[in-house]
Amino acid sequence: MADASNGAAAETAGGGSTILRHQDRPLEYRESARRPKHFNEILEQLRPLLGERYVIDDLGFENVVKVDLILFPPAPDRDNWTIVTVGMSDRPMTVAEALSPDEQKSFELAELTISLPSDAFSIDATGRIAEGELRKGPHAWIVANLAILAHLPHDYRTWLGVGHSIPNGDPAEPYTSYVPFSGVIIASPLHWAERYRTIASSEGPINILAVVPVYEDEMNFLLAKGFDALHAELEAFGYTEVMSETRPNIGKVLSLITK
Numbered sequence: 001m002a003d004a005s006n007g008a009a010a011e012t013a014g015g016g017s018t019i020l021r022h023q024d025r026p027l028e029y030r031e032s033a034r035r036p037k038h039f040n041e042i043l044e045q046l047r048p049l050l051g052e053r054y055v056i057d058d059l060g061f062e063n064v065v066k067v068d069l070i071l072f073p074p075a076p077d078r079d080n081w082t083i084v085t086v087g088m089s090d091r092p093m094t095v096a097e098a099l100s101p102d103e104q105k106s107f108e109l110a111e112l113t114i115s116l117p118s119d120a121f122s123i124d125a126t127g128r129i130a131e132g133e134l135r136k137g138p139h140a141w142i143v144a145n146l147a148i149l150a151h152l153p154h155d156y157r158t159w160l161g162v163g164h165s166i167p168n169g170d171p172a173e174p175y176t177s178y179v180p181f182s183g184v185i186i187a188s189p190l191h192w193a194e195r196y197r198t199i200a201s202s203e204g205p206i207n208i209l210a211v212v213p214v215y216e217d218e219m220n221f222l223l224a225k226g227f228d229a230l231h232a233e234l235e236a237f238g239y240t241e242v243m244s245e246t247r248p249n250i251g252k253v254l255s256l257i258t259k
Contacts, residue, residue, distance in 0.1 A: 036066055036087030041201050042111065043070060043086070049196045050082050051075040055129050059147055064154035065090040067147055071129065074118040080242045081116040083143070088112065088150040089199075089206045093159035107161050110207045111199070112150055113189060114142060115241040141175045142213070142243065149184070149211060160209060162188050163227040165219060172216060179245055181213035185222065187231060190241055213243055217251025 043054070050072040057069040067087035074080055092108035099107070120139050121129045134143050149166065153159050160166075167183040168175055174182050189197055189210045199206040212234075214222075222230040230250075237250050 036068055036090050038089050038199070038201050038203075038206060039068070039086050042084070042089075042199050042206065045199050046070075046072075046084060046196065049192065050084075051078070053127075055123070055127070057129075057134055057143070063151060065151065067150040069143065069146065071121070073121075073123060079118050081118065081120045082241075083114050083116070083146060084208070085112045085146055085150040088153070089201065089203075091154055093153040094157045095159045095161075106205060107159065107207065109201065109204055110153075110160060110209050112146055112160075112209050112211050113241075114146060114211045114243060116142070116243055138178070141179055145175060145184070146211065160186050161207075162186055162209065165214075165222055165227070167219060172219065175213075179213075180215055180249070181245075182216045183214055183219045185212045185214055185219075185227065185230070186210070187212050190235070190239070192241075210241060212239075215249045215251055217249050217255060219251070221251040221254055 053073055053075070055071040055073070057071060059067060059069065065087050067085055070084045070086055072078075072082045072084070088111050089109040093110065095104040095107045097104075116139055121133050121137070124130050134140060149160065152166070164186045165183060166186075168181075172182040174180060187210045189208060192208070197208050199208065214230075218230060218234075221233070233250050233254060237248060237253075239247070239250075
């Protein structure tokens with residue numbers, strides 16, 4: 001993992017999970033109109049799962065990498081929006097040196113995904129998401145956070161993998177005044193078939209990682225018990241990939257049970 005000299009610090013919690021905290025440092029973003037180099041490979045391999053209709057959110061800037069978002073609208077067999085980053089895999093991440101060379105190679109390329117309710121965005125007559133929704137709508141915070149997370153490994157010379165957690169600041173704060181979550185954990189897409197969780201690319205496997213927003217109580221549970229314990233509890237309570245800002249706070253429920 002990266003050290004604080006690169007603007008990021010990794011901690012191992014009492015439960016054995018890796019927590020990534022990044023400190024502010026100067027970052028030089030510039031305008032860019034290019035497409036990420038694995039764009040077509042990722043899109044073509046995810047179409048059978050997520051459908052032929054999609055909207056591209058060209059964020060228009062880059063630092064070490066250029067990140068775009070592909071938004072797949074609800075389909076007859078999938079009643080939700082799914083967002084996938086493209087561009088995080090343009091360069092390998094700086095994977096922990098403690099891992100073997102083969103493990104480092106298998107983890108160094110990744111993209112992120114999250115699913116939102118079917119009414120998260122609306123599409124206008126031109127097939128585009130209504131102007132302003134991605135930047136100023138109620139789900140703009142998660143769109144912005146996905147872009148930040150996709151850039152984070154490259155901006156701070158670190159990596160993201162299953163089991164990692166990223167608090168929103170130190171101390172962690174809710175992402176917005178109307179959102180209860182104050183951090184995310186990184187997991188494998190729970191309900192994706194195994195063949196879609198890894199994209200074959202010209203430069204090696206690209207892992208698709210699910211971003212799961214969590215409450216402060218859930219992050220505290222993870223710190224005490226570990227990622228596997230929290231993930232098992234989320235599954236037991238019926239968590240799915242589709243983010244709900246009103247879902248039960250599992251950490252609070254567990255704290256009441258164990259008192």
